[in-house]
Amino acid sequence: MTASAPRTVAHDDRSSGPTGGIDRGTVLAMVLGSILNPVNSSMLTVALVPVARGFHTTPAQTAWLVSGLYLATAIGQPVFGRVVDIIGPRTPYLLGAALTGAASLFGALAPNLPLLVLSRILLGLGTSAAYPAAMALVRRQADASDHDDARRPTTILAILTASSQVVAVLGPTVGGLLISAGGWRLIWAVNLPLVAACLTLGARRLPRYPRPAAPDPIDVRGVALFSATLTLFMLFLMDPTSGHWYLPVLAAAVGTAFTVTSLRTAHPFLDLRVLAGNVPLLATYVRQFLAYLSTYAFLYGFTQWAQASHGLSAAEAGLLLLPLSAAALAATAATGRHPTAFGKLVVGSVLQILGAGILLTLGATTPAVLLVAVGVVMGIPQGINGLGNQNALYVQGDAARMGASAGLLRTFMYVGALTAASANAACFRHGATTSGLHQLAWLLLGASTALLVMSVADKSLRGVGRQAWRGPASSLGLGWGGGPTGRR
Structure with missing residues (x-):
């Protein structure tokens, strides 16, 4: 692999090397x-x-x-x-x-x-x-x-x-x-x-990474409703005064719509x-x-x-x-x-x-x-x-x-x-x-x-840490291109 060519990963998402190391x-x-x-x-x-x-x-x-x-x-x-x-x-x-x-x-x-x-x-x-x-x-x-x-x-x-x-x-x-x-x-x-x-x-x-034959569609409606909900809520955070009482109310309404839409969407x-x-x-x-x-x-x-x-x-x-x-x-x-x-x-x-x-x-x-x-x-x-x-x-x-x-x-x-x-x-x-x-x-x-x-x-x-990554806590984990622990 040359430094100028991006690596291609097989369809099973395995890295090009046998260890899965990241260079x-x-x-x-x-x-x-x-x-x-x-x-x-x-x-x-x-x-x-x-x-x-x-x-x-x-x-x-x-x-x-x-x-x-x-x-x-x-x-x-x-x-x-x-x-x-x-x-x-x-x-x-x-x-x-x-x-x-x-x-x-x-x-x-x-x-x-x-x-x-x-x-x-x-x-x-x-x-x-x-x-x-x-x-x-x-x-x-x-x-x-x-x-x-x-x-x-x-x-x-x-x-x-x-x-x-x-x-x-x-x-x-x-x-x-x-x-x-x-x-x-x-x-x-x-x-x-x-x-x-x-x-x-x-x-x-x-x-x-090669794209799957049938990728999940991007939930555009969900993204829009999520963005609107968060924007309204955060606008209220910027100036949380009584005069802006309508912002959290609108955020709750749009958030409810986001929740309902997400629960009804196959790939939310x-x-x-x-x-x-x-x-x-x-x-x-x-x-x-x-x-x-x-x-x-x-x-x-x-x-x-x-x-x-x-x-x-x-x-x-x-x-x-x-x-x-x-x-x-x-x-x-x-x-x-x-x-x-x-x-x-x-x-x-x-x-x-x-x-x-x-x-x-x-x-x-x-x-x-x-x-x-x-x-x-x-x-x-x-x-x-x-x-x-x-x-x-x-x-x-x-x-x-x-x-x-x-x-x-x-x-x-x-x-x-x-x-x-x-x-x-x-x-x-x-x-x-x-x-x-x-x-x-x-x-x-x-x-x-x-x-x-x-x-x-x-x-x-x-x-966390004891169950997920068994072994010495000082392990180097993913390698730097020289093996699973990074040691050459």
């Missing part, structure tokens, strides 16, 4: 595609204030830059995931990368805030394809292998989560440096070389019968929501407060999060190859509770060492909560719908992120003040406590 070029393509979404989410944390100043708007208005991407992503992830399940991962991956490149160029040149928001919506859609494609590819390769070791994709799952987690926490630092070097428009332009790498590697390395977009019967998977989705509600509320709230009330520049606010990045990286490296979920989620939720408590003590004159300390405390959960939920999903999800299941996991992640953005806008309605930060801390405390309770109460989590 390094393919892994790199999956990682680069998957980090486009978190890097665009996190870099914006330090750009909201400069964008508001540049367009002479308020923080409440620039919050649409956050909300637009999250709304598009929450819808796009399961939609792209279902397309991946039907036609394979390669084509959706390449289409998503191309759309991301076009949206990035559009945003870098946008003359006003509304068009900048539109670029973020397109970015959200474009960056929604890679993660479901990667998860589906890993599961297909593992299920196609005759080797037990190849069914334990511990390392690749850890790499996918670790790269996204690390990029998410490094994003504010990189974003601050970019803004200092050339202004906030570089936050969009920096995507272009990443997209070029994704298109090149994706075209060369991602395998071609989301199989609600299967989903309703999989209680552990539903619990994983809720935990994902709670984990990322806390994660993004802290990232956006803390960095805005540090600039507006503690007097830091965008670059300084980004550098302040370097200890958080280091803590997340260390936690991911230490636990990534262990396919368990219970311990990660319990430790992560406890540390988030501790971090929320520290936030309640912060003020405009708080010493820098305490700001660094809260970043370290909050960094560890950002490195392990996503790993725990992803490991649980891999075991709990239906292999034939792994793309849609993985996409829905990201949907709950970004519903949590959008809820966090809404909370930030509400708490900082009159600016990123210390009192607003303390209000946000109480939200983090409640969400983290709920995450802890759900994790401890879910007995099925204790079996």
